[in-house]
Amino acid sequence: MEIKLKNLTKVFQSKKEEETVAVDNLDIVIPSGQLTGLLGPSGCGKSTTLYMISGLLRPTQGEIYFGDENVTPVPPEERGIGLVFQNYALYPHMTVRQNIMFPLENVKMDKQESLEKAQEIADLVGIGHLMNRKPKQLSGGQQQRVAIARALVKSPRVLLLDEPLSNLDARLRLQTREEIKRIQRDTGITTIFVTHDQEEAMSISDEIVVLREGVTQQVGRPQEVYNNPGNLFVAKFLGTPPINIFDGEVKDGRLMIGDADIAKKDIDDREVTIGIRPEGFKMVERSKFKAEVDLVETIGRDTTLIIKHPNDETQTFRAIVDADYGVEPGDTVKFNVKPHKMHIFDKETGEVL
Amino acid sequence: MEQAIYGNEKQIKRKIFIRLAIVYALIIFFAIFIIIPFYWMLITAMKTLTQVESAPPILWLNPAEWQWVNFSGALEQAPFLRFTLNTVVVAIIATIGTVITTILSAFAFARLNFKGRDLLFMAFIATMMIPGEIFVITNYITVSRIGWVSLDQSYFEAILAMTVPFMTSIFFIFFLRQAFKTIPNELYYAAKVDGKTDWQYLWRVMVPIAIPTITTITILNAMNTWNAYIWPQLVTMQEDYRLVSNGLRNAFDDTAGRIMYHEQMAASIIVTVPLIIAFLLLKKYIMRGVSRSGIKG
């Protein structure tokens, strides 16, 4: 089920008649049968978008299509969606089984059939043995799965997840995101989830949509977006550790950071912002791009160098290099930059050049 | 397509509108059901005695015809000013006492672990099931033995007799215990780590958090005083010591025992209005207080 958002806009009106544009003219297509992540910092409108897709919020303008069907006026109960809330919204007074069966009751499915269905789904998400527990007796990860099971049990056309991992601890988060990926793949349901955690989005999404203040920044496969950020915001938002930002300029077709000549660039002379991924540095014997190492962190096979900014002693940037290099704090290192790990943006607009 | 969507939109809006209209209609229906007796009280208080006794009854009175004189008439029937003052004094003292004893015991029941706690609590609850009327006689003898009721009773003694027996309430202990129980244990541990004693914790942490419930208790208790009739009548030995309800009940018998409905209703309004005003002003607190005490088992 392909989902199309056409000029979707949501304006909230506060009591004092102040208007806040939460979602601004969103125009995207979410591909069928895939896992799509809506990504952005908090307040970017991603949850609002999700709730508009669910029907719980009504758009101020624009339309939502499930396939060819315009569902904009359709109330949530008739849209055939499954929704997993951030805090799961499991009914505390019902057992796991009752929670999962609740959506089936509403469509008046035969008791025996729904029991089997619930068990099947519960097994799928790996909580088949917890059916008689109450939500309070479950761990966060288990609750999360119950919520997913409840959303999936009625075979929705679309599965929506709101910050599905935010309430879990780090270890569970890893485990669960794989689980979500697996479940999505097994069921093949078009799934949209919302997160502010880019790593989460990158790791499981087939496709991501990066949002900022209600406006789409970029849409694409995670790696594609990572490799080719459309603007400074996307570049900065994706990747851990984050991309390093340098002020630079293009002079006579050469890209310069301070007086270091980094690369050849075929654009007009201008001031630019240069982003270099930490893994984009290559240590070389000779280069004008050199700086003093401040700290060295070695984790397993990688070494992260925290390096003083060549032009500004107070700032540092990060470079990830092979652990084989024996570098000590205080050493001066020289770099080359891998061209495909370097992105150049317009200083004013932040657009990629 | 555009047209169809528009139509659908309209249908949904109409559906929502109709549903809301039904809800409002139901609410208004019940609201009328609630309000009618009050209206009747008000309109009766505004009538002349002849109008009160007319058949068929007068359902609506032009405000110009309202007999405001009934209110002054009501006030003349008994020293209401004096009674009101007494009532306020009694309400304040009884309420302060009730709030203190209630806070202390609710704390013990909600937070402290002691042998026999549940048994004692059950015993407390069980006493709520005995009709309170049966207490009156014994308590009268008790306060007399203590010396608060005597023929040369002083005002102070009268106040003691009217307040002390009501300085605690099992219902309110129950009520506040529920509210205290919703306060997370972590706060208690935190206070312990900070070196706070139970006593400090109670007054510095729990009581401020439970203020809405305590406010509710205060208002409910004051209301009880406002409506108290039998006990004040019994334990006061001078007219000057009595409370508003005594005035209400005593003042409107004419010589032959006829009830002056219009003035009685006027007096009812006079004594109820302060309660309603207090209630309206503190409605938010009461709501919060109630929700705190009720939602957790």
Add this chain to the structure above:
Amino acid sequence: MKKLFAMFLSLVSIFVLSACLGGTGGAEVVVDIPDEFPEEEIEIILWHAFGQDNQDLLQEMFDDFEDMYPNVTIRQLGQGGYDDLRSSTVQGTVSGNTPTLVLGYPDHFVEYLQGNALVPLDEYIDHPNHGVDIDMYVPGFLEENQQYVDGNQYSMPFAKSTEMVVYNKTVFDYYGVEFSMDEFITWDDLIALEEEYGLIGDGDYQAPHLFNVDSESNFFINTSSQFGAPYTNAEGEILIDNQDTRDMLDFIKTQIDNDILAIPIEWEENYGSIPFKAGDVLMSQGSTAGTRHNVPDNEGGRFGVFEMGIMPVVQYDEDNPSAIQQGPNIAMMADTTDNERLAAWYLIKHITNPENTAFFAMNTGYVPVRVDAFEDPDYQEFLQIAHTPDEDLTTQEQARKPFSMAANVAYAQVDYYSFEPPFVGRVTSSNARAEVGFMMEAIYAGTRSVEDALQYALRELGQ
């Protein structure tokens, strides 16, 4: 816990052992009357069930007394209704907080006597220095206070009233029927009047009902007396299970069925004054103390503001007339010193002396309790108002005319006042009174037949 529980138990047992709730009464009351009026400071406390108006009247009399005996101060305290008064007095007796004097009915006094809480007044009445000429009291009122089982007199009449019949003079004038303030008519007369003129109906000079009685209990008791049907006795026996009573009830039922007789529940009222003033009934029998409420003032009524007359209670048997007397008497509590008692006795004498009893009567609708009060010039003048045509009266006198008529009627009935004996037991005389009232209501409303209502009442009264 154990310790505390033990402590708690002992606390409780202390209370229990100190005679539980127990009253301290029990001892016989010893009457020892000082020869002279005491000179020490004395406070007399009087409890009653009066409203503000009567309290003010009492205060005037008290002020006079305090002027005469400056060492005496008097405090009065209204206790609400008569039931509240009784309950306060019983509680006061148990806790030792009784007033010096208390108003009430013999029903109450016999209850107080369970705790020997009243002082017998016989020795005071007969005392050479302090006595009173008891023969000057209206016999019908006095006898009520002399019927206690032990033969003692525990109370004196104070605020007495009797029943009377108010009637719509305008209507009866129209038919040329006149009634006298001094002579009663009988039920036969009444029924004959209705047959002759057709008083009941919806037309001009007709009313839906002819005759109302305010108090069903009074009516039952008094009519029993008129019929010679036994009611109760001083031993507390309920005697209504007899043929005479049944005959009486059948008679009453017939009058009800013929719309001749009504009771206030017909109009959902406690008293007949409202339907009387509205013209829904032509005659209404009630207390003389309720006179002012019967004064016609209802312009919207069937007859507008009509003229009212007052006549004695209607009788069944002209050879055996009976009119109930009611209103509180005054008694002296035993938990007092000899000097207090004597002062209180003087106060009783004071408020029932001819001037005061006449004064109280003229201002309330009650009846003087002394025969010589009727001779009081002021009272004589007051009685004359009823016999004077309106045009010869001042406005003030016109306003007092209804009271004067009531007083004349009360005076005319002095010779045949009736009352019922008080008693205490599982069933008290007040219970019996209330029960026959309920029986009358049930018969009137038709919820029970005469026999069922009687059986029901008997069962309620433990028979």
Add this chain to the structure above:
Amino acid sequence: MLEDQSNVKAWFYLLPALILLGIFIFFPIFNAFFLVFVDEYNYMQGTYEGFTLINNFRYVVTDHNFRVAMTNTMLLTFVSVPVSVIIALLISVWLNAIKRLQGFFQTIFFLPYVTNAIAIGMAFAFMFHVRFGLINWFLGIFGISPINWVNTGASWGTAIFALLVYVTWLGLAFKIMVFLSGLQGIDKQYYDAARVDSASRSRVFRRITVPLLSPMIMYITVTSFIGAFKAYTEVIGMFGERLGPPGNDRAVITVVALVYRSLDRSGVPGALSEAAAASLILFGVTLVFTMVNMQVSKKRVHY
């Protein structure tokens, strides 16, 4: 719950309440137990004629008013409590669903809470008046001829019906207050979730609202039951001292009215013992039903 509290400390906190309760509640109860086992107790003299196990209970139970009183009390309790709980629940849900004028309506629904049961009872009796009453006027619109609810000669059935309406009315305010504050405490997401799951309104009410409110419903039910068993003032307010329609006196008498009647003649030997016996019988009945209530709540109530 916290560990290692010293017992002494807890009792110290309880002391003020315990002393007062001991003197003014427990002691009178002990007294009642004493009274109920003595014969012919003369209150004013503090004397009695020996002890008896059942005499006082027998007096109460054999009084033919007792049967009527018990029936009425049970009927009042078992009709008015469930009905007012359900109506209060519905009103709170509706109130919670509206935005405009919510505060205004809230105030109206809370009004019965700050009033005098006797004064309003008189107004109610009037509403049921056979000729002038609003109820009959309203029924008249549908061509129903006037019904004699509470007036002279009215039957037990109509009288108790009118009383039930009044008692239910009187009980609504506090319940609405509790339920409304409870509803406002329920996480909105449960409703969103239910909507997405296509639950109908009535199902949401039955399966989500009611269970989530169940602690409050239970609390209200238990306390209302206890209160309703003690009904008396309402009867006085509506029917006055005759406790029934004129001509059908005591038709709607309650158990506490019996207690009151005995207390009212406390000067009469044995009367206080009857009052105590009636109170203790009522206590026993209330206790049994409260136990049943709590037992049910353990199974049904979600905490």
